[in-house]
Amino acid sequence: MAIFSSIGVGLFIVFFFGLCIFVHEFGHLLAGLWRGLFVERFSIGFGRRIWGFTRNGVEYIVSALPFGGYVALPQLEPSEEPETADGRKLPHAPPIDRILTALAGPAFNVLFGFFLALFVWWMGVYQTARAPYCDVLSVPETSPEYQAGLRPEDRIIAVNGKSFTRGWTDVAQMVVLSPGEVTLRLQHNGVTRDISYRPAPNPKTEGLGWPFFTVRTPTVVHLIMPKSAAAAAGLQQGDVVLKVDGKDIENAEVFVDLIRDSAGRAMELTVARQDRVLTLENVRARAERENGKEVFRIGAVLDAPVVLTHVTPWRQFTNVLTTTRDTLHSLLARHSLVKPRHISGPIGIAQMIGLKVYREGFRGGLSFIVFVSFSLALFNLLPIPVLDGGHIFLAAVELVSRRRVPVRVAYVLQVTCASLLIGFMLYVTFFDIKRFGTLFNLFPARDGKKTEQTVPAKPPEEPLPREAPPG
Numbered sequence: 001m002a003i004f005s006s007i008g009v010g011l012f013i014v015f016f017f018g019l020c021i022f023v024h025e026f027g028h029l030l031a032g033l034w035r036g037l038f039v040e041r042f043s044i045g046f047g048r049r050i051w052g053f054t055r056n057g058v059e060y061i062v063s064a065l066p067f068g069g070y071v072a073l074p075q076l077e078p079s080e081e082p083e084t085a086d087g088r089k090l091p092h093a094p095p096i097d098r099i100l101t102a103l104a105g106p107a108f109n110v111l112f113g114f115f116l117a118l119f120v121w122w123m124g125v126y127q128t129a130r131a132p133y134c135d136v137l138s139v140p141e142t143s144p145e146y147q148a149g150l151r152p153e154d155r156i157i158a159v160n161g162k163s164f165t166r167g168w169t170d171v172a173q174m175v176v177l178s179p180g181e182v183t184l185r186l187q188h189n190g191v192t193r194d195i196s197y198r199p200a201p202n203p204k205t206e207g208l209g210w211p212f213f214t215v216r217t218p219t220v221v222h223l224i225m226p227k228s229a230a231a232a233a234g235l236q237q238g239d240v241v242l243k244v245d246g247k248d249i250e251n252a253e254v255f256v257d258l259i260r261d262s263a264g265r266a267m268e269l270t271v272a273r274q275d276r277v278l279t280l281e282n283v284r285a286r287a288e289r290e291n292g293k294e295v296f297r298i299g300a301v302l303d304a305p306v307v308l309t310h311v312t313p314w315r316q317f318t319n320v321l322t323t324t325r326d327t328l329h330s331l332l333a334r335h336s337l338v339k340p341r342h343i344s345g346p347i348g349i350a351q352m353i354g355l356k357v358y359r360e361g362f363r364g365g366l367s368f369i370v371f372v373s374f375s376l377a378l379f380n381l382l383p384i385p386v387l388d389g390g391h392i393f394l395a396a397v398e399l400v401s402r403r404r405v406p407v408r409v410a411y412v413l414q415v416t417c418a419s420l421l422i423g424f425m426l427y428v429t430f431f432d433i434k435r436f437g438t439l440f441n442l443f444p445a446r447d448g449k450k451t452e453q454t455v456p457a458k459p460p461e462e463p464l465p466r467e468a469p470p471g
Helices: 006-034 095-123 144-148 167-176 229-233 252-261 313-332 346-380 388-401 407-434
Strands: 041-055 058-072 125-128 134-138 155-159 182-188 191-197 219-224 240-244 267-273 276-283 286-290 293-297 300-303 306-309
Touching: 006 041, 006 058, 006 095, 006 346, 095 313, 095 346, 095 388, 125 167, 125 346, 134 167, 144 191, 155 167, 219 229, 219 252, 229 276, 240 252, 252 293, 252 300, 313 346, 346 407, 388 407
Parallel strands: none
Antiparallel strands: 041 058, 125 306, 134 155, 155 182, 182 191, 219 240, 219 300, 240 267, 267 276, 286 293
């Protein structure tokens, strides 16, 4: 897992996130030219024109902000008489041409996603090691899980009747995205039983139904920050933390709590490194300021063991479909704790890309770009006016009824939906900005604290897009 500098992370975000948008608009351009629609302008980037040329009536330009791009297709807009920016009248485009042109943007995002997914398949991505069960370590007596009957040493083997393969990572995601009541299948002393409960808002994860119980997992060092206390103490990537001052470490959360409580005093760490057990002495956490408070960290990213996995492009695509389906189901369910504020906009997505790149290097960042490209296609296919799906829907109505949707109706729908969409984006962006500091804090934890714990579980790699916690 390579460490990227802040500049490298920023360049990765701008290039690949912008490339997803550029590919989308390029799809519209090619389809529009193919179907004979009037293409007024195709821009690489946004803002003021800094260079360009005109060919076959199309103005191709490079704009000042090198992020994505856009294509101007007047005949896709609802109007009595489509016209160019300089007032020239244009004929109405046939509905099939409008459908194909609108569909091309999402289609190119899917194709681009599959193209990148080939490289991810070849390079592999780090995922939580296979574990078809979770052993419960502790359960707060005031939690809904305890009241439902969950106890320490219970083994979780299924959630809502479904088995899992990646231990705590899968369990946490399945619980968070449950639209209502959660059923855990447990084993204890050879006896199998089911318990059911309704998750309560967890204040550590912005009110999501994140489990209050903890599970037993090995604590592996995934990343060491340069010039950190961990680096000075000799801690290395791949070390498994066994004890702190003789106290057993059952999971990363226990370790983080001990580091926080150390107040900078000298500690003794026992770690397993390959086939040896080593003792690191005089390890001192360093104080940092967080929300006006002093906290202690050693500068390491820790979590459960991971393995390099080669996931086929098709599986990467179906994973996005499944996660998107489950997220939308939870978002719309009456008793779900997943709310619109947990969805991420562009700022939140950029934050998650940055976290993936920093923690997992190029391969991790690229795997998330695959997710973004597929998700951008799915989002734009929603039948909402102003989105590609809205253009497709209106054109399909015209194709079936053989009558154009009244311009007044189409215009009102478009303005209304545009206003709602802008309002929603401002709403989620507000919450993205509130959590924006996490991009620069390299130690976010799965419990929502800024610690050295992590490669958090998932949902978000997939969208909430905040792998809620990110992924």
